[in-house]
Amino acid sequence: MPFVTAKTRQRAYDVIVVGSGAAGGQTAYTLCMEGARVLMLEAGRRYTPAAETPMFQTPDMAPLGGANTPQKPFGFYDATVDGGWEVPGEPYVRTTEDHAGRFDWWRARMLGGRTNHWGRISLRNGPYDFKPKSRDGLGFDWPIGYEDVAPYYDKVELLIGVYGSNEGLENTPNSPPGCLLPPPKPIVSDYLIARSARRLGIPVIPGHRAVLTQALDHRSNPQRLHPGNAKAQEILAADMRSRAPCLWATPCGRGCSIRANYQSTTVHLPPALATGNLDIATDAMVYEVALGADGRADGVNFVDRTTGTHEHASARVVVLAASACESARILLNSKSPHFPDGLANSSGKVGRYIMDTVGSDVTGQVPLLESLPPLNEDGADGHQFYMPWWLYQEQLAGKLGFARGYHVEFSGGKRMPGPDTGKGLEWLTGGNYGAKFKQDVRRYYGSFVYFSGRGEMIPNERSYCEIDPGGVKDKWGIPVLRFHWQWSEHERRQAAHMQRTFGDIIEAMGGKPKKIETDGAKAIAPGGLIIHEVGGAIMGANPKASVTNGWCQTWDVPNLFITDGAVFPSNADKNPTLTIMAIAWRAADHILERLRRKEL
Amino acid sequence: MDRRTTVKWMLAASAAWPAWRAGLAAQTPPGAAPSQLPAAPGYGTDPDLVTPHKRGEFWPLTLSAAQRRLAAVLSDLIIPADEHSPSASAVGVADFIDEWVSAPYPTQQGDRPIVLQGFAWLDAEGARRLGKGFAALDAATQTAICDSICDATRAAPERRDAARFFALYRDLTAAAFYSSPAGRKDLGYIGNVPLTSFDGAPPELLKRLKLT
Ligand SMILES: Cc1cc2nc3c(=O)[nH]c(=O)nc-3n(C[C@H](O)[C@H](O)[C@H](O)COP(=O)(O)OP(=O)(O)OC[C@H]3O[C@@H](n4cnc5c(N)ncnc54)[C@H](O)[C@@H]3O)c2cc1C
Ligand code: SF4
Numbered sequence: 001m002p003f004v005t006a007k008t009r010q011r012a013y014d015v016i017v018v019g020s021g022a023a024g025g026q027t028a029y030t031l032c033m034e035g036a037r038v039l040m041l042e043a044g045r046r047y048t049p050a051a052e053t054p055m056f057q058t059p060d061m062a063p064l065g066g067a068n069t070p071q072k073p074f075g076f077y078d079a080t081v082d083g084g085w086e087v088p089g090e091p092y093v094r095t096t097e098d099h100a101g102r103f104d105w106w107r108a109r110m111l112g113g114r115t116n117h118w119g120r121i122s123l124r125n126g127p128y129d130f131k132p133k134s135r136d137g138l139g140f141d142w143p144i145g146y147e148d149v150a151p152y153y154d155k156v157e158l159l160i161g162v163y164g165s166n167e168g169l170e171n172t173p174n175s176p177p178g179c180l181l182p183p184p185k186p187i188v189s190d191y192l193i194a195r196s197a198r199r200l201g202i203p204v205i206p207g208h209r210a211v212l213t214q215a216l217d218h219r220s221n222p223q224r225l226h227p228g229n230a231k232a233q234e235i236l237a238a239d240m241r242s243r244a245p246c247l248w249a250t251p252c253g254r255g256c257s258i259r260a261n262y263q264s265t266t267v268h269l270p271p272a273l274a275t276g277n278l279d280i281a282t283d284a285m286v287y288e289v290a291l292g293a294d295g296r297a298d299g300v301n302f303v304d305r306t307t308g309t310h311e312h313a314s315a316r317v318v319v320l321a322a323s324a325c326e327s328a329r330i331l332l333n334s335k336s337p338h339f340p341d342g343l344a345n346s347s348g349k350v351g352r353y354i355m356d357t358v359g360s361d362v363t364g365q366v367p368l369l370e371s372l373p374p375l376n377e378d379g380a381d382g383h384q385f386y387m388p389w390w391l392y393q394e395q396l397a398g399k400l401g402f403a404r405g406y407h408v409e410f411s412g413g414k415r416m417p418g419p420d421t422g423k424g425l426e427w428l429t430g431g432n433y434g435a436k437f438k439q440d441v442r443r444y445y446g447s448f449v450y451f452s453g454r455g456e457m458i459p460n461e462r463s464y465c466e467i468d469p470g471g472v473k474d475k476w477g478i479p480v481l482r483f484h485w486q487w488s489e490h491e492r493r494q495a496a497h498m499q500r501t502f503g504d505i506i507e508a509m510g511g512k513p514k515k516i517e518t519d520g521a522k523a524i525a526p527g528g529l530i531i532h533e534v535g536g537a538i539m540g541a542n543p544k545a546s547v548t549n550g551w552c553q554t555w556d557v558p559n560l561f562i563t564d565g566a567v568f569p570s571n572a573d574k575n576p577t578l579t580i581m582a583i584a585w586r587a588a589d590h591i592l593e594r595l596r597r598k599e600l
Numbered sequence: 601m602d603r604r605t606t607v608k609w610m611l612a613a614s615a616a617w618p619a620w621r622a623g624l625a626a627q628t629p630p631g632a633a634p635s636q637l638p639a640a641p642g643y644g645t646d647p648d649l650v651t652p653h654k655r656g657e658f659w660p661l662t663l664s665a666a667q668r669r670l671a672a673v674l675s676d677l678i679i680p681a682d683e684h685s686p687s688a689s690a691v692g693v694a695d696f697i698d699e700w701v702s703a704p705y706p707t708q709q710g711d712r713p714i715v716l717q718g719f720a721w722l723d724a725e726g727a728r729r730l731g732k733g734f735a736a737l738d739a740a741t742q743t744a745i746c747d748s749i750c751d752a753t754r755a756a757p758e759r760r761d762a763a764r765f766f767a768l769y770r771d772l773t774a775a776a777f778y779s780s781p782a783g784r785k786d787l788g789y790i791g792n793v794p795l796t797s798f799d800g801a802p803p804e805l806l807k808r809l810k811l812t
Binding site: 045051052053054056057058059060061062063064065066067069070071072076077081082083084087088184185186187188190191192195246247248249250254368372373374375376377378379380414415416417418419420421422423424426430431432433434435437438441442445 | 642643644645646647649650652653655657658677678679680682684685696699700703705706707708743746750751752753754766767770771774775776777778779780781783784786787788789790791792793794795797798799800801802805806809811812
């Protein structure tokens with residue numbers, strides 16, 4: 001009975017997992033495949049990608065040509081359900097609306113969470129990224145190192161399927177043989193960008209994305225992932241056989257009905273359900289971890305969104321994986337005489353050190369790419385190549401004026417036209433119309449290139465969340481978060497550096513940047529905008545200065561774990577989700593071992 | 601988040617949800633073509649994505665017959681038929697514009713008065729020149745009027761608002777046209793079809809562009 005309700009669920013489980021996204025999906029997968037009985041509680045509705053994904057739908061079939069609206073902020077066909085920058089009935093508060101101090105919080109309320117529409121960019125952190133403080137004295141080191149996480153990066157890549165290549169560049173780790181799928185072939189703009197950037201000394205290499213450029217090896221991968229566990233191997237092999245490779249068409253952000261990219265709903269949950277060890281209750285909004293008389297978590301309390309009733313579920317272990325800020329919110333709302341400031345918060349660090357990624361973008365137009373013949377450049381939906389950070393040594397020598405690096409995501413090509421095609425072309429056309437305008441749209445179509453810098457933010461004391469002191473509650477009566485935000489000079493200078501770099505690359509291509517913003521304060525996207533928010537319950541070596549240990553186990557409550565980005569003590573330029581999954585797998589292995597030893 | 605989504609966010613950023621709803625609640629629609637609309641729920645946060653939708657399905661279309669005629673005439677001046685593809689009106693651009701200015705969202709609600717006032721300005725300008733509404737003018741006069749407002753950087757100061765309208769209307773016409781099957785064909789878009797392999801850039805083209 002995989003999908004359960006208040007009535008059909010069992011009395012007790014080994015583990016409760018709160019949330020079904022990257023963190024919850026990975027945690028439940030690992031636990032169930034190795035025999036633990038898991039109840040997953042997900043606030044959003046059940047979601048079925050095979051039936052609900054608009055694969056080949058075109059803009060003319062959507063209201064407003066599919067343009068974004070507040071109800072579908074990334075466009076009509078984006079997979080997000082009941083979410084975006086606002087979730088109906090679930091507000092949050094920020095201290096300011098100003099560009100410099102605002103934080104926007106992107107959420108989704110659906111099975112699989114944001115993994116249904118994420119960008120699928122899946123980069124490993126490098127060795128430096130786990131020990132940033134040791135390198136430059138700023139922020140915090142992780143209590144674990146690359147060597148601890150590397151085997152789990154291997155496992156996640158083997159399970160979900162990630163394309164990429166091994167280039168041996170500094171702090172940009174290789175994967176062992178067999179882990180990565182072949183990268184897609186370059187399109188015309190990739191060649192031109194690569195040539196121009198390399199002339200400036202910037203490396204351009206295949207990106208890493210969780211897209212099946214070919215079928216996974218269903219013979220060898222299950223054995224590597226579940227040695228000695230015949231049942232898990234068999235389930236996983238069958239599941240891998242049923243995932244189709246990419247069709248080289250259809251935007252990944254809509255989700256993928258043929259399961260060619262990673263979504264928790266298409267990759268983690270099906271095999272976990274097939275074990276019979278996973279029960280999932282959707283529409284279950286968890287508001288607190290229940291504390292037993294023995295000081296251990298005895299389960300969670302939640303609101304059943306379909307009936308509005310309050311329910312309790314119990315288990316030997318509770319894992320929060322509701323996304324970084326939401327997991328912090330649950331802890332802060334779990335108040336008791338023993339923990340008046342929220343559960344697992346004896347350090348006072350719950351909600352602290354929220355980080356996002358530094359983001360800054362530039363658009364360019366390139367004459368060489370004008371009026372090319374018709375080309376199918378859909379490929380694997382973009383980001384087939386990227387530029388890893390290349391100035392580690394200059395930075396360490398103090399030559400850059402900011403402490404941490406960024407990578408560059410870029411795109412170009414003749415993508416499917418839509419409601420933004422032909423828009424705002426005055427800077428190129430001088431405002432013409434009529435036959436000439438039509439010719440110009442044809443001429444410029446496919447000649448634009450887009451560069452996005454994605455950089456590391458250093459955690460600071462002024463970027464945090466707390467329970468809103470004004471007493472705002474969501475429609476379930478659960479107190480909501482208030483966000484505080486501040487960038488430092490490191491991030492602003494980094495954003496300005498991105499802008500200058502992109503201007504240089506575009507000019508080296510013989511193109512024209514639309515606008516270069518060299519004032520870092522204006523160039524940097526507001527907090528939360530890049531949707532890589534992590535921190536809020538950081539791991540560390542010292543119980544007084546961190547919320548969990550290196551196993552994602554809270555210092556204060558031994559059977560309470562947090563396996564999402566909340567535990568990140570730093571936020572490398574690498575997009576966080578692959579690392580979330582790696583540490584979730586590692587934590588789940590640890591939980592399994594302790595359960596077997598009857599220590600939990 | 602990738603670049604495309606960032607751009608979309610930037611466009612939406614000025615329109616925070618609560619302000620949007622409060623603004624809609626305070627409308628007083630004057631006359632037949634209100635410059636602002638009463639609150640409508642929109643398509644919600646969980647619409648059916650798989651079934652194709654028709655214009656007017658989620659909110660009523662509101663332009664009058666005369667306004668739709670003007671919408672079509674103007675869009676054809678911006679995107680006329682040529683040897684590659686039909687004109688804007690032939691692919692239903694007036695429907696798209698009507699759906700757009702009738703939509704209950706902040707961007708569209710912000711565009712609505714600009715479009716309606718722009719239409720009114722065009723008719724007034726036609727009346728001033730030849731005593732006729734814009735749609736009834738001869739092509740040469742229509743073109744002369746458009747020439748005076750098509751480039752906001754060169755438009756006379758008293759025509760700035762009209763030029764702002766024209767720029768918006770050109771964007772909307774393009775949005776409608778290039779969202780249509782005819783628009784995709786016009787641009788030679790050949791994707792959105794399943795392939796068994798992806799070959800990347802054709803070698804002959806790379807050679808021609810001196811990229812190999
Ligand atoms: C458009 C977009 C593009 C992105 N691109 C990338 C990318 O290319 N690479 C990358 O690494 N990252 C990317 N990200 C970020 C990525 O989506 C997140 O890092 C990842 O999904 C985090 O996983 P999670 O499990 O912590 O949270 P989520 O995926 O958000 O899942 C959390 C789940 O918990 C549920 N939940 C929340 N609160 C409760 C509660 N109280 N009770 C019960 N359930 C609850 C939610 O409904 C949700 O389903 C992108 C995000 C977006 C939105
Ligand atoms: S590009 Fe490939 S992986 Fe992405 S949605 Fe389309 S078929 Fe699926």
